[in-house]
Amino acid sequence: MNDTLKLILQLMIPGLCLGCVYGLNGIGAALLYKGSHTINNAQGAVVGFGALLGYSLQNRGLGLISSTIIATIACFFVGVLLQVGVISQIEKKAPIYVVIATLALSIVITNANYLIVGSYTYDSAVILINVSKYLHIDSVNVDILWSNIVAIAVSFIAMVSVHFFLNKTKFGSAMRAAAMDPFAAESCGISVVKTRAVTWGIMSALGALGGCLTGPLFGVSAGIGIAAGAKGNTGAVLGGYGNMYGAIIGGMIIGIVETIFGYIYSPYQTAFTNALFLIFILLLPHGIMNEKAIEEG
Amino acid sequence: MEERSKERSSSRKNIYRISGIVLAVLIALLLPVICGFLESGAYYLNVINYIFVYTIASTGLNVMTGYSGQINLGGAAYFSVGAYAVVILCNAGVPTLLSVVLAMLVVAFFGFLTAVPAAKLKYHFLALATTAVGEVVNNLLTVSPGGITNDTHGMFVKALVLFGFKFKSDASLYYLLLIMTALCLLFTWAFLHSRTGRACVATRDSVDAAGSCGIDVRQYKIIATVVSCVMIGFAGFLFAYLNRYISPDTFAAGKSTMFMSMMMLGGSGTLFGPFLGAVLITLIMELLRGIQGSGPYMQLTYGFILLIEMMFMPQGVSGAISDYKYKKDRRRMEAAGGDGKDA
Amino acid sequence: MLKIDHLTLHFEGLVATDDICMEVEDHKVTALIGPNGAGKTTIFNQIAGVYKPDEGKIYLDGEDITGLRPFEVCQKGITRTYQVIKLFSGMSVIDNVLVGMHTKLERNFWQDVFHSRSMRESEKEAFKKAHELLELVGLDQYADHPAGSLAYGQQRLVEIARALAPSPKLVLFDEPAAGMNLKEKNDLNEMIRRIIDMGTTVLLVEHDMSLVMNVADIIYVINSGQNLAKGSPKEISEDPAVIEAYLGRGEI
Numbered sequence: 001m002n003d004t005l006k007l008i009l010q011l012m013i014p015g016l017c018l019g020c021v022y023g024l025n026g027i028g029a030a031l032l033y034k035g036s037h038t039i040n041n042a043q044g045a046v047v048g049f050g051a052l053l054g055y056s057l058q059n060r061g062l063g064l065i066s067s068t069i070i071a072t073i074a075c076f077f078v079g080v081l082l083q084v085g086v087i088s089q090i091e092k093k094a095p096i097y098v099v100i101a102t103l104a105l106s107i108v109i110t111n112a113n114y115l116i117v118g119s120y121t122y123d124s125a126v127i128l129i130n131v132s133k134y135l136h137i138d139s140v141n142v143d144i145l146w147s148n149i150v151a152i153a154v155s156f157i158a159m160v161s162v163h164f165f166l167n168k169t170k171f172g173s174a175m176r177a178a179a180m181d182p183f184a185a186e187s188c189g190i191s192v193v194k195t196r197a198v199t200w201g202i203m204s205a206l207g208a209l210g211g212c213l214t215g216p217l218f219g220v221s222a223g224i225g226i227a228a229g230a231k232g233n234t235g236a237v238l239g240g241y242g243n244m245y246g247a248i249i250g251g252m253i254i255g256i257v258e259t260i261f262g263y264i265y266s267p268y269q270t271a272f273t274n275a276l277f278l279i280f281i282l283l284l285p286h287g288i289m290n291e292k293a294i295e296e297g
Numbered sequence: 298m299e300e301r302s303k304e305r306s307s308s309r310k311n312i313y314r315i316s317g318i319v320l321a322v323l324i325a326l327l328l329p330v331i332c333g334f335l336e337s338g339a340y341y342l343n344v345i346n347y348i349f350v351y352t353i354a355s356t357g358l359n360v361m362t363g364y365s366g367q368i369n370l371g372g373a374a375y376f377s378v379g380a381y382a383v384v385i386l387c388n389a390g391v392p393t394l395l396s397v398v399l400a401m402l403v404v405a406f407f408g409f410l411t412a413v414p415a416a417k418l419k420y421h422f423l424a425l426a427t428t429a430v431g432e433v434v435n436n437l438l439t440v441s442p443g444g445i446t447n448d449t450h451g452m453f454v455k456a457l458v459l460f461g462f463k464f465k466s467d468a469s470l471y472y473l474l475l476i477m478t479a480l481c482l483l484f485t486w487a488f489l490h491s492r493t494g495r496a497c498v499a500t501r502d503s504v505d506a507a508g509s510c511g512i513d514v515r516q517y518k519i520i521a522t523v524v525s526c527v528m529i530g531f532a533g534f535l536f537a538y539l540n541r542y543i544s545p546d547t548f549a550a551g552k553s554t555m556f557m558s559m560m561m562l563g564g565s566g567t568l569f570g571p572f573l574g575a576v577l578i579t580l581i582m583e584l585l586r587g588i589q590g591s592g593p594y595m596q597l598t599y600g601f602i603l604l605i606e607m608m609f610m611p612q613g614v615s616g617a618i619s620d621y622k623y624k625k626d627r628r629r630m631e632a633a634g635g636d637g638k639d640a
Numbered sequence: 641m642l643k644i645d646h647l648t649l650h651f652e653g654l655v656a657t658d659d660i661c662m663e664v665e666d667h668k669v670t671a672l673i674g675p676n677g678a679g680k681t682t683i684f685n686q687i688a689g690v691y692k693p694d695e696g697k698i699y700l701d702g703e704d705i706t707g708l709r710p711f712e713v714c715q716k717g718i719t720r721t722y723q724v725i726k727l728f729s730g731m732s733v734i735d736n737v738l739v740g741m742h743t744k745l746e747r748n749f750w751q752d753v754f755h756s757r758s759m760r761e762s763e764k765e766a767f768k769k770a771h772e773l774l775e776l777v778g779l780d781q782y783a784d785h786p787a788g789s790l791a792y793g794q795q796r797l798v799e800i801a802r803a804l805a806p807s808p809k810l811v812l813f814d815e816p817a818a819g820m821n822l823k824e825k826n827d828l829n830e831m832i833r834r835i836i837d838m839g840t841t842v843l844l845v846e847h848d849m850s851l852v853m854n855v856a857d858i859i860y861v862i863n864s865g866q867n868l869a870k871g872s873p874k875e876i877s878e879d880p881a882v883i884e885a886y887l888g889r890g891e892i
């Protein structure tokens with residue numbers, strides 16, 4: 001009994017860590033859907049890009065913290081550029097094309113990643129907190145990787161920051177207004193172009209942050225983010241699509257469940273996670289937070 | 298006087314059109330022979346065969362996505378089920394024709410299973426859900442218990458034997474695929490010009506109005522999906538006997554994206570769009586493969602082309618052509634005056 | 641033909657229709673008028689099956705059709721047009737009308753998809769009828785044009801042709817004159833008369849008073865979700881309660 005408990009605890013922390021990354025991606029998905037009623041299929045690619053950016057900065061001698069910060073900020077602007085340059089063109093024609101366009105974008109960015117990096121996995125060489133350093137909890141005799149703890153902590157800080165930004169700042173309120181009713185917001189002097197750009201910026205930045213945080217854990221490779229981006233959507237559906245907090249909770253649940261399942265039955269992990277997604281989107285489309293975004297088509 | 302010259306020019310156009318069609322048919326029938334005289338003829342013929350298979354798959358996808366508004370990003374799932382079902386049955390000794398029929402029934406059933414819940418999802422979420430289905434199928438195929446699909450090592454496929462004839466050469470496959478592609482296009486045309494097909498298209502354009510015309514939207518979405526899936530599965534079967542090798546890798550998400558982009562580039566919601574798209578994309582990929590080899594460069598360029606196309610010409614080549622033709626007709630009509638639009 | 645009994649519908653605390661009672665008689669034009677937001681379209685939507693009423697019943701020729709889904713309502717013989725035009729913009733004009741005929745073209749799936757002889761004959765008949773309907777609304781020359789390319793007023797006419805395609809018992813017109821100019825409105829007036837002659841009963845919601853007064857046999861006035869008045873055009877135009885409800889509108 002004690003052994004299983006120990007095992008679950010051991011798995012929960014990495015699961016939670018992954019879950020936080022999914023949650024970060026889920027926040028982006030929720031914000032985007034609330035604001036523009038579209039879905040970004042390129043999120044995963046940006047996660048990978050951010051991770052690679054962070055890694056190459058570290059290679060040039062910057063510390064873990066500064067390279068993460070710089071990569072995150074850089075990807076914010078990448079997101080802004082994508083929205084302004086590419087997505088807005090397509091939104092003008094027909095918003096539904098964004099789904100396919102971001103798919104194409106995902107191919108472009110992922111393969112650009114491959115070209116920059118090659119297809120092998122790089123381990124983050126320079127790390128502040130040694131990957132192999134464990135935190136030992138005597139009471140339950142469990143070893144937890146410091147990197148996991150750091151990742152979880154940083155993710156929480158990011159999530160709280162986003163919450164404060166949206167609810168306590170002027171621009172955050174403007175974004176929420178524009179999400180609710182773009183026309184009314186425009187007539188109140190809010191630039192929907194700007195709010196959309198910032199939405200994409202935040203989405204990309206959060207994704208990159210997730211990528212940089214998991215770099216030390218899994219090694220950095222070109223395709224690192226694809227699954228994470230998709231699972232961000234899964235978590236968002238679980239939590240109630242469009243609801244930011246639901247996305248966080250959903251992402252964390254997915255992370256934990258997936259890790260536990262992956263330990264038991266690893267070859268079928270992809271099928272399992274996707275099947276979960278399908279179950280939720282078909283049977284419980286309103287998710288945990290009962291968000292009525294997905295309705296009868 | 299003007300009338301007679303107009304008549305003459307329109308009958309001249311008809312002559313051009315008929316002779317163009319006759320010429321095209323002749324070339325199509327003699328293509329393998331022509332390729333026999335060309336330097337890399339065998340390679341060209343092989344590529345053309347793949348174009349046929351992909352045309353059928355994209356046309357199938359078009360029926361549900363372009364014409365019925367049900368986006369599907371997991372087309373590879375049906376493609377692979379069709380392929381594996383036929384190969385497994387044939388290897389088990391079932392006669393070819395029966396295998397194909399049974400396999401298509403399997404695909405149809407699978408399509409039905411996915412169609413029923415899909416009918417109630419809205420566009421974006423349908424996209425996500427179909428991607429998920431594609432991933433699940435791919436994962437299951439890769440890790441199948443009992444080695445049904447022989448894992449990632451794949452299976453070699455014996456040549457197709459139909460009515461005692463062995464389709465071993467590219468030339469024989471060419472004629473088979475030519476006929477199959479023509480039949481599929483004909484079927485698609487017939488489907489769209491039937492009461493059923495019209496109802497499916499109506500569900501795309503306005504769910505509410507379709508309902509008030511007596512159409513059970515959910516039913517027709519399911520019909521469109523199943524028809525689509527069977528066509529894609531059929532393409533999968535043909536692919537297996539063309540490629541002579543199938544593995545879960547050949548049916549990864551990349552194929553789904555490829556069918557989607559062939560349909561979009563050529564023009565979704567048009568009859569020949571997917572064919573055009575298949576031709577264009579296959580040619581582009583082969584060209585890139587020649588210049589840069591497979592791998593990231595090729596994928597990158599291909600993704601980039603798709604992106605540009607979505608940005609500037611989302612209706613696809615065929616769509617752009619018919620837009621242009623329509624605008625020309627409109628201008629001509631307005632110039633002729635008195636089209637009764639002014640109140 | 642159509643009997644509405646005590647129709648009541650709430651929208652999250654707001655009463656949309658309150659105890660509405662109406663009767664639509666065969667071969668007559670019945671009009672539903674009232675200020676904006678009075679609940680006229682909501683009544684339509686409940687007849688057509690878009691909303692399910694909380695209380696009350698709707699009878700078509702004695703048969704209870706309350707709460708049927710829209711496509712079932714159409715199968716019973718009621719078609720409609722929309723306030724905001726909902727055409728099948730990706731299809732041609734004539735295809736739009738053919739879709740309208742859906743319920744009357746019952747066919748075996750396989751014969752239909754594989755174009756059997758009976759299907760082809762049925763299609764020929766259908767095309768003939770569709771062209772006749774387009775001629776009725778004056779748009780036959782646009783038969784093969786994409787429906788989305790027509791002018792607004794013309795698109796309305798296509799919707800009308802589509803609604804008439806299955807030879808319905810009753811057709812619901814939701815503000816058919818919206819966005820039409822004077823000539824088009826006069827044509828509409830005549831068209832409605834011809835529809836009655838063809839055997840279809842008409843129930844319409846309309847804001848244009850001159851059209852209503854000219855074409856309607858019976859008028860129901862609705863205000864704030866409740867019945868206000870019922871009568872012939874003359875009676876309604878002299879009813880003090882109606883005049884008061886419309887104070888400031890001044891189109892009578």
